[in-house]
Amino acid sequence: MTAPLLEIDGLEAWYGPAQALFGLSLTVGRGEAVALIGRNGAGKSTTLKAVMGLVRHRARRLSLGGADISGLPPHRVARRGVGYVPEDRRIFIDLTAEENLALARRPGRDGIDRWPPERLFALFPNLAELRGRRGDAMSGGEQQMLAVARALVGNPDLLLLDEPSEGVAPIIVEEMGAALRQLKADGLSLLLSEQNAALCEELCDRAYHIDQGALRWSGPMADARGIEDGTAE
Ligand code: ATP
Numbered sequence: 001m002t003a004p005l006l007e008i009d010g011l012e013a014w015y016g017p018a019q020a021l022f023g024l025s026l027t028v029g030r031g032e033a034v035a036l037i038g039r040n041g042a043g044k045s046t047t048l049k050a051v052m053g054l055v056r057h058r059a060r061r062l063s064l065g066g067a068d069i070s071g072l073p074p075h076r077v078a079r080r081g082v083g084y085v086p087e088d089r090r091i092f093i094d095l096t097a098e099e100n101l102a103l104a105r106r107p108g109r110d111g112i113d114r115w116p117p118e119r120l121f122a123l124f125p126n127l128a129e130l131r132g133r134r135g136d137a138m139s140g141g142e143q144q145m146l147a148v149a150r151a152l153v154g155n156p157d158l159l160l161l162d163e164p165s166e167g168v169a170p171i172i173v174e175e176m177g178a179a180l181r182q183l184k185a186d187g188l189s190l191l192l193s194e195q196n197a198a199l200c201e202e203l204c205d206r207a208y209h210i211d212q213g214a215l216r217w218s219g220p221m222a223d224a225r226g227i228e229d230g231t232a233e
Contacts, residue, residue: 003066005030005158005189006051010060013043013050013213020046021057021213028158033180033190035200035221038210044193045087047210048160051191052084053077064158081109083156087163087193089147093135097127097146100135101153108155115153123179124149126172141172148179159183161192165199177202197225 004027013021021043028034036044050057053074062070064080078084091100101120107113121128124145135143144164151159164180165173177199184190184203194200200207200221207224209217217227 002030004028005032005065006191007061007063008047008051008059009062011047011050011057011062012059013046013055013057015046015055019213020055021050024210024213024215026208026215026218028189028191030157030189031184031187032206033184033192033204035204035207035224036191036193036210037195037200037207037224037227038216042210043213044210045162046213048084048162048191048193051077051160052082078154078156079106079109081155081157083151083154083159085144085147085151085159085161085164087166089143091135091143091146091150096132096134097138097149098131100146100150104150105153106155109157112155113153114155120149120152123152123182124175126175139169139172141168141176144168145172145176145179148176152183156188158189158191161190161194163193163195165194165196173199200224 006028009025011021011024012019024047036047038044046055049055053072059070064082069077069080127145127149130138130142138146148164164176173196180190180203204221206219207221208215209227
């Protein structure tokens with residue numbers, strides 16, 4: 001078995017004096033899609049933020065492709081090949097879609113740009129029509145697509161997505177799901193925090209259930225049904 005792309009062991013994280021994660025361990029393999037599930041406030045977003053270096057943390061191991069990334073600032077984690085789609089999207093609302101993408105464009109670690117505009121717009125056909133539109137004139141779903149596209153033009157090996165379906169119309173959730181499945185088929189690794197069970201089931205191989213900052217359950221996505229509400233075996 002090849003080593004996982006992302007390896008987290010014993011992750012703890014803090015907001016000021018308040019501890020939010022208590023020794024979390026998980027892995028994401030190459031080409032694998034993994035879901036973080038759990039109630040609001042469980043620690044899913046914090047896990048993604050810790051990987052990105054956006055929250056104070058400590059771990060026995062936090063590595064990408066075997067190299068330690070613990071304590072690196074976010075821009076250096078990004079340069080190691082991690083793309084991040086935050087919950088609040090953080091696109092520049094006074095810039096057009098095209099300008100947002102141009103700002104984030106960066107070749108991959110191998111120097112290759114896998115996401116020229118034609119390929120990106122083939123993945124997100126709606127985005128092609130929105131090229132010249134400012135962020136503040138887009139719907140929540142359109143902004144979310146732009147946020148995913150912006151992460152992709154950084155040519156990541158691993159994509160972290162924080163609730164990609166939140167506040168997004170069902171039709172766009174479907175389009176997003178199809179795009180994410182295609183990315184996975186293409187070999188990209190995905191780690192997502194997600195409450196939408198259908199999206200997780202269609203996309204993810206495995207799930208980790210987080211509760212009060214600790215891991216409660218992990219297993220194949222197919223076995224995760226009922227885990228959150230306690231109705232599973
Ligand atoms: P949600 O779906 O609501 O984002 P989550 O599982 O992603 O839920 P986190 O956002 O990771 O949960 O929150 C984990 C804990 O950390 C919660 O107790 C939350 O109140 C706390 N927390 C999150 N962000 C901050 C912050 N900026 N300052 C202080 N505490 C925070």
